[in-house]
Amino acid sequence: MENILEVKNLHVSFDTYGGEVQAVRGVSFDLKKGETLAIVGESGSGKSVTTRALAKLIPSPPGRIKEGEILFEGKDLATLSEREMQKIRGKDISTIFQDPMTSLNPTMKIGTQVMEGLLKHNKISKKEARKRTLELLELVGLPEPEKRIDQYPHQFSGGQRQRIVIAIALACGPKILIADEPTTALDVTIQAQILELMKDIQKKVDSSIIFITHDLGVVANVADRVAVMYAGKIVEIGTADEIFYNPKHPYTWGLLGSMPTLDNEEESLIAIPGSPPDMLNPPIGDAFATRNEYAMEIDFVEQPPMFKVSDTHYAATWLLHEHAPKVEPPLAVQSRMKDNLHANVPEERKKEGDRS
Amino acid sequence: MGKYIAKRAGYMLITLFIIATFSFILMKLLPGSPLTAEQKVTAAQRAIIEAKYGLDQPILIQYFKYIGNLVQGDLGVSFQLKNQPVTSILMAGVPVSAQLGIWALFIGTFFGMLLGLLASIKHNTIFDYGANIVSVLGISIPSFIFAGLLQYFVGVKWGLLPIAFWGTPEQMIMPIISLSIFPMAISSRFLRTEMIEVLGSDYMVTAKAKGVSNFALIFKHALRNALIPLITVMGPMAVSLMTGTLVIEQIFSVPGLGEQFTRGVLTNDYSIIMGTTLFFAFFFILVILIIDLLYGIVDPRIRLAGGDD
DSSP, X not given: OOEEEEEEEEEEEEEETTEEEEEEEEEEEEEETTOEEEEEOOTTSSHHHHHHHHTTOSOTTTEEEEEEEEEETTEEGXXXXXXXXXXXXXXXXXXXXXXXXXXXXXXXXHHHHHHHHHHHHSOOOHHHHHHHHHHHHHHTTOSOHHHHTTSOGGGSOHHHHHHHHHHHHHTTOOSEEEXXXXXXXXXXXXXXXXXXXXXXXXXXXXXXXXXXESOHHHHHHHOSEEXXXXXXXXXXXXXXXXXXXXXXXXXXXXXXXXXXXXXOSSSOOOOOOXXXXXXXXXXXXXXXXXXXXXXXXXXXXXXXXXXXXSSSOEEOOGGGSTTXXXXXXXXXXXXXXXXXXXXXXXXXXXXXXXXX | OHHHHHHHHHHHHHHHHHHHHHHHHHHHHSSSOTTTTOTTOOHHHHHHHHHHHTTTSOHHHHHHHHHHHHHTTOOOBOTTXXXXXXXXXXXXHHHHHHHHHHHHHHHHHHHHHHHHHHXXXXXXXXXXXXXXXXXXXXXXXXXXXXXXXXXXXIIIXXXXXXXXXXXXXXXXXXXXXXXXXXXXXXXXXXXHHHHHHHHTXXXXXXXXXXXXXXXXXXXIIIHHHHHHHHHHHHHHHHHHHHTOOHHHHHHTTOOSHHHHHHHXXXXXXXXXXXXXXXXXXXXXHHHHHHHHHHHHHHOTTXXXXXXXX
């Protein structure tokens, strides 16, 4: 499949009084047309910063893209001027933000907020834009759009607001839709609705989606491929099946092990010990080494390269080196890997899983 | 909306009545009377004058008489100014004070907002620091210092502008400038703080992610949200600027309300004190009502009762 976006060796830093915080340290990935790539990782792993850097939404100063390329349709976004980026933002790359309660302008009618992007990027009249807006609001499942288009954000519930935010993001039929934890701030039943909506919409508009989340249940539900981020780097990337059924990186094991499932009532959750490293002074070797029970000496000395597991599956852990001892993921993780199979994976994938 | 305003007008009358009652009582508690300063008045003369103005009657009777006249729009006559009706004295002072105040408010807020916008957009740069210094000076240095400096340099030393009185545009420049420094400093500070907060909010990122230009980001999205707290401080400030600023009016010999009020208090001129107090109160309540209506226009979350929904 054709790549719509290629990110190469992206570095993003923030200049603070304490020094340079290296939030993203050499991230490379590509995004194929029509696929959903999930980026997972705990808070502070750099997943939001990475995706905000794609649309150059990092506040600068203090933030800056230090190094790397963001290739979109042959253009390197990293080198584009602010004015050129304004033509791409909202039209080719749109973003859905985490908190619908704060991501809409409280003093502007929601219709105006949806229309704004339409009018900015298309040569259409206000009347046409309003018509398109009504269609968009219909598409995202907002009830009575004709009546509600002239209302203000405070007159909507959280779930409805997130639908409006999605309508804003979809307005110009973006080629890439970045969803930055779009369901985190919503309660569970609404979460499911919004996820369904996003899957629905992807079928209709054929955008590529980058889905940021720390909820692996959500990942299993929506993603074609998964990138696991830790301390500003991608530590493992592969298809959703590969990450869920054949994870290679100990950090991915930790994430899977800490995911609650309904089936195992007796089993306790496995926490990943310790806390993420200070990105002001990132460690020399593997950033995960101090929290990794399988860490070897080399982990403290040198950063592991990306080892190839399959054509689509890569992981940055010395455990994959030919001289490394054979290590199996912890039993709890293994059982969870099987649980996932029944609990969260959609129908078509369940069958595949059963076969393997 | 009409219903809401009618309701507020009703409350306004009640408030004014209470204020009239309290200031009447407080005024009577003050030692002395309008005649205290008159040394050459004999006891007999005093009795005649007191009888003429009704000051010999019990306070309760005086009070009801006053309220009765008030309802008919009669604020009484001044004791000191050759029996001039208080309404005509107010009529002479109010336009002057209001003119001075409105200009100062308008000019001060306009430049203050420019300064505040500049400081917030160029946050943490030399512009921000410069604007900060200007507004701290404006807040901390009393207006009469500026007034004195202006009078000395512009008026006396360079002879560019007249140093006193009111009427011609030249005479108006210096009092207006002196009076506008404080509202400028205040509005600049408030707008800067508020804009920095608004510019960092999530919905600004949403707007930016739509491809909105920087200009539209600031003027279409941010400014309206940043204005809300500014309205709160500017209301009472508008009242105090427009109802006569004692010091500035005194320095520039501006025949406004402030001057009349001071003279009224100094000479126990009951009707002047009551008249100006009631006028201040009325004006203040009116401005608060206007502010409340403005909130509804600027911020849709503050929907006033009787609105569309």
